Amino acid sequence: MSEMDTNDADTPRSEPKMFTLKKWNAIATWNWDVECDTCAICRIQLMETCLRCQSDSKQEECVVAWGECNHCFHNCCMSLWIKQNNRCPLCQQDWEVQRIGK
Numbered sequence: 872m873s874e875m876d877t878n879d880a881d882t883p884r885s886e887p888k889m890f891t892l893k894k895w896n897a898i899a900t901w902n903w904d905v906e907c908d909t910c911a912i913c914r915i916q917l918m919e920t921c922l923r924c925q926s927d928s929k930q931e932e933c934v935v936a937w938g939e940c941n942h943c944f945h946n947c948c949m950s951l952w953i954k955q956n957n958r959c960p961l962c963q964q965d966w967e968v969q970r971i972g973k
Contacts, residue, residue, distance in 0.1 A: 912948035
């Protein structure tokens with residue numbers, strides 16, 4: 872065998888490409904580290920603003936309230952709920968705020 876034959880065997884063959892990726896737009900999402908990411912009172916995702924804040928254009932002020940029971944709701948929704956019933960809407964434990972934040 873000649874030298875050319877052994878060199879051809881060592882180099883990988885270039886197969887024609889099936890397609891070429893010209894542009895890629897990556898999208899990232901996030902969510903709260905909770906069991907349920909939807910407010911059980913207004914049924915809107917916690918990362919979105921609640922209906923009350925949407926209608927009042929207070930999107931920056933809409934925060935999430937976590938209870939000692941580890942259930943979470945929009946703070947606006949929970950503040951209205953507490954006026955009628957001081958218990959968690961999901962587990963019926965007395966509502967005590969663990970933390971409030973975004």
